[in-house]
Each structure stands twice: as C-alpha cells, then as structure tokens.
Amino acid sequence: MRAHRRHPQAGRALLHHARTDAYFVPWEDPAARFAEAQRRARLYVAAGADGVFVPGMSSLDEIAALAGALDKPLNVYAGYAGAPSAGVLAHAGARRISLGCGPLQSALGLVGRIAAQAFGHGRFDTMGEGMLSVGEINGLFSATP
Template identity: 45%
Template structure:
C-alpha cells in the first residue's frame, strides 16, 4: 500500500491541491486527489485572522480533526509551527498526527536556521511518521541567497522534503534538483512559472497550489456578483446545493476508508 512519503518518489510528482475548509477538501477528494493539503492563508482568512501571525493554531488543529479520518492523505500547513519553542511545535505535530494528519509544512520565515532546524528535529522526535516538508522563504521574502545551506541544515535535522516557494526560474530549479539528488523538492505552482509537465521534467517531486484555489474562489465570487449586479448572466459553473451538502458533511470516522 502506497504511503504519503512514497508519493514523493513516484513516476509523477505529487500534485497537492490546498483546501481551506471541510467542503473544499472533500470537493478536491471527489475529483480524485488522493492527498490534500491545507492553506494557512485560507484557514486564517476564513476565521478572520491574519496569516503568518501564529494566530490559527486552534483553527488549524480543528480542521485537521475533521479531515484526518477521511479517505485521503492530509498534509497540514502549520506556518512556523505556531510557536518559536521547538518543544511546543513538536507537541502541535504530535496532536496533528493523533488526529490523522500524515504531513506538516513548516516555514522558516527567514528566521535563524538553527531555530528552524530545532523545530524540525522536535517534530520528528514527537511524531516520527509525520512527513516534514521544510519550507524556506529565501525566494518568497528574499533574493534566493542562502537557499542551499538552509535546505541542507533542514535535511540534516530530519526533514523528509523541502519546499521553496517563489522559485520559478527553470534553470535554478534544475540546479537545485541536482544539488538535492533524490531528496524531494516541492515547488509552489505559479501561473507565470513553469507548467506542471515542465516541473516534472525538471525533477520536481511535489507541486503545491498554496492559497491559489482560495484566492481564485474569492475572485470567482466577486466576478459573479459583479455580473449579476450589471444584469449579466454569471459565467463559470457552480456546484449544486446537494453536492455542497455532501462535501460539507463530516464522515463517520468508523466508516472512513483510510489508506
């Protein structure tokens, strides 16, 4: 039986769509996605909180609780672990694993390398089977300087894969893949960057959508209301009431077919 970690070494990269609530996760699963991630921006915005401010620990855990027993692999975007204390981050990871999550995404925010490495080590000690996707923001918040040294430190600390959002140059992606070898590299899809087939050819092992689906959903809602107000028929499609009812209903954990 294929495990979540194995999906990072398959013939095709893991294409991870990111949900922000129960219905969006179940809708993605209904499209055949065997693994679903969460987006910290979507979870935070839906709760009226700021992303990246360590404010959504409870909301993130609550969503994991509702999704962890569903019939797909769940990877949780946990910002920087919602604490600067590695022990507290490890405890949060243990709670995620206990409710059924199989992966965690931890971002460094360009903070001290040693501190982020300590968080990764604490997570692996508290929840050894949790796939740690160690994110560095060297391209997201900077010019890419120090990427390799950070990723090497996080790999040494026990990370199972690394994530470099903001990196879109094909040559730089290929060079980083060459540096990492068989170690999984996760790239954030960008509409202005390489396509998924191109990323596959470059050797990327995981492609994430991040907050894109959530932002596109908001954009579609604004376009729809603008069309209706202007007297135009709204474009695009909308799921039926019955579909949303189905996606929004939590499964009985006793009857969920876990992988």
C-alpha cells in the same frame, strides 16, 4: 535511509518538510537568492528534514538545479512556477507540488467577477459557470465517498 517518524497517537508516518521563504524576500541578485535558498535547504536536510518546500521559485532551471543539489524531495508551489503541468514540474525535479492558497485565490477572483458583473452591469451570467449543485456540495461533506 532513516525510517519516518511515527505520530505518537495516530501511529502514522510523519514527514517533516522544511520551508524556506527566500523567494518571498526582494533580492537584487537572483543568483544570491538562489544560493541562499540552497544554503537553507541543505541546512534543513542536515537537520533531518524529509523534504524541502521552496514557494515562490518560478524558474524551471532553478527548480532543476535545487532538486539536483538535494538528496531529499523538493516541493514547489505550482502557482509561482507559471502553472506548468505536473509532468513539466516533475521533469524539472519537483517531487511534491503544492497548490497552497491558489484554489482560494481563484475562488475569490470568481466572486469578485460575479460581484462586478452583478453590481456594475446588472448581469448574472458569470455566476453559473462551474457552479456545483446542492447535492454536489453536500457530497463534499459526506462521510462516504
């Protein structure tokens, strides 16, 4: 097994994860899409990637098949996999799970619902759901945990 490369200034290990967006391109044949993602993933591993990221993959069967075809970790985006639990994704073969822009999309969805209620119905009850206090927000930016 190859040792991980080190960042020249920080002295920390670097992991190189290659990404293929084959699942973001419209395909008439899902089997051909999977085959292309697998082909790309294998090329990345052969070129030295420490792992492969395939966002857009939603089938647990496909995740399992691709993970089984690679000798490097498979990273999937939880939002496209139908949001199963981490355990279910791990059982299928995912070794890394990304949230990507999902939290931002969720936050913007909440902002949209708040605005719709406030401006459309004169209601503000949605705004309090899960709201952080000023102290909690400041704590997010604190230098100490």
